[in-house]
Amino acid sequence: MLGAIARARQRVWLETYIFEPDRAGRPFLEALAAAARRGVDVVLLYDVVGSPHLSAEHLAPLVDAGAQVVAFNPLWRWRRRLPMLHRDHRKILIADDTGFCGGMNIAEDYAGAKYGNGRFRDTHAALAGPGVADLADVLRGSVRTASGPHLPAMAAPPPREGGVFLQVLGSNVRRRKRHIQRALYHTVGRAMSTCFLTTPYFVPPPRLLRALIHAAGRGVDVRVLTAGLSDVPVAAAAARHLYGSLLRAGVRIFEMTGKTLHAKTAAIDGLYATVGSFNLDRWSFLRNLEVNMSAVGPGLAQGLERRMADDLAMSREVALAEHEARGFWDRLVGFVAYQLMRL
Incomplete structure (x- = not known):
């Protein structure tokens, strides 16, 4: 840059x-x-x-x-x-x-x-x-x-040879712009083979949770990579409160422990990919200004799939038996953290 x-x-x-x-x-x-x-x-x-x-x-x-x-x-x-x-x-x-x-x-x-x-x-x-x-x-x-200066509109540069179909999606809920949210619901809801999500803060709304569970139920390979070593520990605790229903449905969940995860990406069916600032939490869904770049074509999607494969080498997969064996205090901390993250 x-x-x-x-x-x-x-x-x-x-x-x-x-x-x-x-x-x-x-x-x-x-x-x-x-x-x-x-x-x-x-x-x-x-x-x-x-x-x-x-x-x-x-x-x-x-x-x-x-x-x-x-x-x-x-x-x-x-x-x-x-x-x-x-x-x-x-x-x-x-x-x-x-x-x-x-x-x-x-x-x-x-x-x-x-x-x-x-x-x-x-x-x-x-x-x-x-x-x-x-x-x-x-x-x-x-x-x-932000009440800043008026910036002139930029003339669109010409297309590049061999380029891909690309969308720039914004979210500004106060102006009723929810393009990123709608794209997520649409693509996850219609995934056919794979759905790989990377997010540092995994506290999605119930509608997206249901979409992930339904995708796994129809045989889609659904994987979620989130932060095990988190810069926001309350978000990590809240995410663990949600793991049970996803794991029982067949969703595979991984926590990165080798580094602090901050990437926000999705790769679906090896053809659709998105990269941006949008977290799978209440702040991004309902409050913040956000932007994602989404592309249709195998290049970026398969690149993100390879990136996730590399990331899994410094991550641990969460097992259902391990999750259900959590003690009372771990469950309570997760429940309280989840309620805090919903504020």
Whole structure:
């Protein structure tokens, strides 16, 4: 992404939930300021809850260079136009005719050895072609929601030879946009052979749970990879409260223990794939701004299947007998955590 910013000559628009001014974040601040100084239209939209350490001092060189910086939904009541729990969880970069989206924030925890510590196992996708304009439109909508500047519509780049059918799906429940949710229900509900989901926080609504159980019941190979080593322990405990009905239906559940999982992906029938910021929890379904990139074709779907196979090497499968042998206190903690995650 830093390379794309350095090459940009027209626009660099960045939207992120977490922006840490650390060993990973500082190079981005410097690259954005350098782009603004060479006349590129630079916009940074960050969420104030996700980025509490990003101060005016860190942003001053960027503003002085001519970039537009927008804070999403400030906490102070007199500056806030939206409910406090309505957050911007999207991760988007538009650098001229190239786009990026996925689960990666701007922080050391998401970066490799050069810029970070590699704490999280995450997935991010780059795209080119007309879909970049659709991704830019989602970002423009986020800026409007944050009462930021009006950004001009981006002309759609031409299709790439050998490309795939691609959709950019957004979720903004306050504006009644639930495109990601509808796509999940539709694809899981119609899966024929395989349904592989990767999510760090597995606390889906009852409708999606039923869709997964029904898919397994009609013979679909349903696998869920979630976090065993979680950055949100209450979410991991809540997920375990739901395992029983899924395991009894034949759904296979794996917990990653070798790293902290943060990827949000799905691969269905080896043909449909989605990558983005959308978690399978109440926050993504009902509160946050989210974005996913979905593609129809074997390339991305089978790539995600291979990625899951690699991830399973540092994961453990949850057995039904083991799950049902949990003690009273483990069950109670799971029940309470589940109720908390539903708030």
